[in-house]
Amino acid sequence: MPDLADLGAALSEGALTTEPATMEAYRRDWTQSDTAGMPLAVVRARTAADVQETVRWASAGGVPVVPRGAGSGLSGGSNAVDGCIVLSLERMRAIEIDPATRTAIVEPGALNAEVKMAAAVEGLWYPPDPSSFEICSIGGNVATNAGGLCCVKYGVTTDYVLGLDVVLADGTLVRLGGQRIKDVAGLSLLKLFVGSEGTLGIVTRAILRLVPAQSPRATLVATFATVEVAARTVVAIGRTLRPSMLELMDQASINAVEDYQSMGLDRTAGAMLLAQSDAPGGARAEEIAHMEQMCLAHGSVECFVTDDPDEGEMFAAARRAAFPAIERRGSLMLEDVGxxxxxxPELLVGIAAIAERNAVEIPVVAHAGDGNTHPIVVHPAGDAAARVRAAQAFSEIMALAISLGGTITGEHGVGRLKRAALPDQLGPDVMALTHRIKQALDPKGILNPGAGF
Amino acid sequence: MPDLADLGAALSEGALTTEPATMEAYRRDWTQSDTAGMPLAVVRARTAADVQETVRWASAGGVPVVPRGAGSGLSGGSNAVDGCIVLSLERMRAIEIDPATRTAIVEPGALNAEVKMAAAVEGLWYPPDPSSFEICSIGGNVATNAGGLCCVKYGVTTDYVLGLDVVLADGTLVRLGGQRIKDVAGLSLLKLFVGSEGTLGIVTRAILRLVPAQSPRATLVATFATVEVAARTVVAIGRTLRPSMLELMDQASINAVEDYQSMGLDRTAGAMLLAQSDAPGGARAEEIAHMEQMCLAHGSVECFVTDDPDEGEMFAAARRAAFPAIERRGSLMLEDVGxxxxxxPELLVGIAAIAERNAVEIPVVAHAGDGNTHPIVVHPAGDAAARVRAAQAFSEIMALAISLGGTITGEHGVGRLKRAALPDQLGPDVMALTHRIKQALDPKGILNPGAGF
Incomplete structure (x- = not known):
């Protein structure tokens, strides 16, 4: 084992710490898993050179490195393993906007919201919008290939990554892509690193594609007797236009929000759809009218549309309130199946059956336009038996999604929480292929071991 | 060396041939390179099992396999090497459209245009549109991550690939992705295979994302005194809206078209921009008016707009006539730098200097909105000295693009023609990383050796 003092001396002033309270604070992401290990030290890198030094030192000693952005992950991907270096990128947060090329050159610790704000100053927009966009970092977004609400029209993180600087497992820094928009020279290594959850390399800089500022949005809210009818409406809408948001809340999540803070939502509705259009000019009104017509044609119970941004924001707030509302009901296990x-409809009906069978609550909010759902398994805090039932329900939901030709994770990543279910989705041949890539890029297995696959 | 007869017996009836005229016909793609080798045999697969049998047989004997779609490649990626099996996928061309999931399930030999047509029957659209869309195959599009004219707004092939069946170098068939839109489970292997030019595996099925049918398009044509002014206009337009097409022709290509077939283009113009908007409803007129205003504000000499599809098509025809027009002027070497x-402007001014220095003609057409250009090096057929000068110009243009932070290929692929220039773009570390991936997936090096990197 190489000496920690050597590492500390090679890094920026104050980057390395073994202070117990700090180590405790950096052991876990938002999953707050009780299986997180205890690191050897925490490195808060200030430069790409700090990252390279850390990885070189770890490689020499076979020490695991668990990279970490803002710690807002929901799958345990940044949970420490025993004896690792937790490598935090939160202090590397420079943002440079280049309006001529419409790109942002960003360090990994920069928050998604900070990039959006810097782009807005130039009349530009960085679309990917995880619900956590105010607190999550670009490095984490790249590591998980994060999605969000607007991806139904605008795609996910990988669609906006034009370039990456990546520190490989031996400490080499490679520069992939650049400020050009189209580039097919060589293998798509750039895309391989996006979504690799820190298992193949550590991103120290990203070049992100920006687009012109989003047009104003009009909003539609519609309730339906059942999730089946709501989902059929989603399919019908998707065949004719591309809404900039198309979210679904099931009855349990509508009621959780109403319990939390009365917003006048219809507690008897089987499901509620929330849609937006940001089509330019007069087309916004046309798109919203078309969606309204679709909802009514499919038997919507109530349908309300507004071109007023404040009113629209009020409804979007109901959707965003779902998570805090449900959080008050107990401990949570957050799914991300698609x-x-x-x-x-089959997925949601199946989830209701799983909830009943395991005697747990499972409200669902969904990025319905993409088929990506967040069933939230709720169990009373401190009730060990309920926790076991919740874990069982959690596994059953992933198995159900796989049986429907779906995925165990649409945007949060596998992390450490969903790792056991991954082979059921991918099968042995794809798992073997995955391990061959890992072996080729990180033969000592020091980069985020136990995460991702 | 295993016996060819064994392979023939394992394949679909008539799949294997060693007939000399057929072998000659399958030796080259459109680059018509005189360096193409002579295959051992040609296999025209009918099923994924044929592909697996072929690769297993080749793997056992260490025989190279050069996969091939429609043979419309422009970089020599499908040119045979001596003693290889040319594995043609042209007979595997089933297309199934699933309107509910908005996907196309497609065999690799299906033509891009056939997929577009099948999707259109359901009111859906497959956007990627290489200029060769009527004759190029989806398998080739995936292999090169093909682009086209609409990618300035709609992205490239990889943005539409949701799933792939891939036969690996040992004959294993892996199934990646599926009909779900968002999926981050495991590494982004799907994206790694897109653009890998047949060097990592052979695609036997693709699941493609479809979108609602494109809205009607309005068209703008504007001429400018210089390419600098035209390019500045392109930058300004891109900051405020996303046209569905934004093409540029330089003076040499305008004149080549006029020489070929008089269309009344302004021979004195330094550059011509051709733009389209497909924004929904009334927004189309707004976007075109805005672009017109931008062109005039930047000093456009003449600017013409039309909402008439036939008139718009006439102008688009001028752009598409560039290639046949230039082809009449001699032998061509087609660049794809971005x-x-x-x-x-720097790139185009530099190309003009390269043309003069090497005494060759180099007209340029460009997907200007993406910074992707097609300089076409013209030299008299049969003039050996001119051919040498053309090859020199070809290399110099790639070096120039690299020096400007660009790429040697935006959408055609490296193939065999640009391989020598790739290390200059990627550098030794990225080349080494590339070879580690190749070694992990194809340790015997049988898949398309000499292509891609």
Whole structure:
């Protein structure tokens, strides 16, 4: 084992710490898993050179490195393993906007919201918008290939990554891509690193594609008797236009929000759809009218549309309130399963059955337009038996999604929490292929071991 | 060396041939390179099992396999090497459209245009549109991560690939992705295979994302005194809206078209921009008016707009006539270099200097909105000295693009023609990383050796 003091001396002043309170604070992401290990030290890098030094030192000693952005992950991907270096990128947060090329050159610790704000100053927009966009970092977004609400029209993180600086497992820094928009020279290594959850390399800089500022949005809210009808409406809408948001809340999540803070939502509705259009000019009104017509044609119970941004924001707030509302009901296990869009009803009916069978509450909010859902398994804090039932429900939901041709994770990543279920989705041949790539890039297995796959 | 007869017996009836005329016909793609080798045999697979049998047989004997779609490649990626099996996928061309999931399940030999047509029957659209869309195959599009004219707004092939069946170098068939839109489970292997030019595996099925049918398009044509002014206009337009097409022709290509077939283009113009908007409803007129205003504000000499599709098509025809027009002027070497959009003027001025220095003609057409250009090096057929000068110019243009932070290929692929220039773009560390991936996936090096990197 090489000497920690050597590492500390090689890094920026104050980057390395073994102070117990700090180590405790950096052991876990938002999953707050009780299986997180205890690090050897925490490195808060200030430069790419700090990252290279850390990885070189770890490689020499076979010490695991667990990279970490803002710590807002929901799958345990940044949870420490015993004896690791937790490598935090939170202090590397420079942002440079280049309006001529419409790109942002960003360090990994910069928050998603900070990039959006810097782009807005130039009349530009960075679309990917995880619900946590105010507190999550670009490095974490790249590591998980994060999605969000607008990806139904604008795609996910990987669609906006034009370039990456990556520190490999031996400490080499490679520069992939650049400020050009189209580039097919060589293998798509750039895309391989996006979504690799820190297992193949550590991102120290990203070049992100920006687009012109989003047009004003009009909003539609519609309730339906059942999730089946709501989902059929989603399919019908998707065949004719691309809304800039298309979210679904099931009855349990509507009621959780109403319990938390009365917003006048219809507690008897089987499901509620929340849609937006940001089409330019007069097309916004046309798109919203078309979606309204679709909702009514499919038997929507109530349908309300508004072109007023404040009113629209009020409804979007109901959707965003779902997570805090549900959080008050107990301890949570947050799912991220996805299925082909027309199978949403089967998924939601199956989840209701799983909830009943395991005697747990499972409200669902969904990025319905993408078929990506967040069933939230709720169990009373401190009730060990309920926790076991919740874990069982959590596994059953992933198995259900796989059986429907779906995925165990649409945007949060596998992390450490969903790792056991991954082979069921990918099968042995794809798992073997995955391990061959890992072996080729990180033969000592020091980069985020136990995460991702 | 295993016996060819064994392979023939394992394949679909008539799949294997060693007939000399057929072998000659399958030796080259459109680059018509005189360095193409002579295959051992040609396999025209009918099923994924044929592909697996072929690769297993080749793997056992260490025989190279050169996969091939429609043979419309422009970089020599499908040119045979001596003693290889040319594995043609042209007979595997089933297309199934699933309107509910908005996906196309496609065999690799299906033509891009056939997929577009099948999708259109369901009111859906497959956007990627290489200029060769009527004759190029989806398998080739995936292998090169093909682009086209609409990618300035709609992205490239990789943005539409949701799933792939891939036969690996040992004959294993892996199934990646599926009909779900968002999926971050495991490494982004899907994206790694897109653009890998047949060097990592052979695609036997693709699941493609479809979107609602494109809205009607309005068209703008504007001429400018210089390419600098035209390029500055492109940058300005891109900051405020996303046109569905934004093409540039330089003076040499305008004149080549006029020489070929008089269309009334302004031979004195330094550059011509061709833009389209497909914004929904009334927004189309607003976007075109805005672009017109931008062109005039930047000093456009003449600017013409039309909402009439036939008239718009006439102008688009001028752009598409560039290639046949230039082809009549001699033998061609077709470039595909790209730079960050604001550096287009530097690139074009540099290309003009290279043309003069090497005494060759180099007209340029460009997907200007993406910074992706097609300089076409013309030299008299049969003039050996001119051919040498053309090859020199070809190399110099790639070096220039690299020096401007650009790429040697934006959408055609490296193939065999640009391989020598790739290390200059990627550098030794990225080349080494590339070879580690190749070694992990194809340790015997049988898949398309000499192509891609």
């Amino acid at each position: 299925v082909p869009v027309p199978l949403l | 730079v960050p959009v604001p550096l287009l």
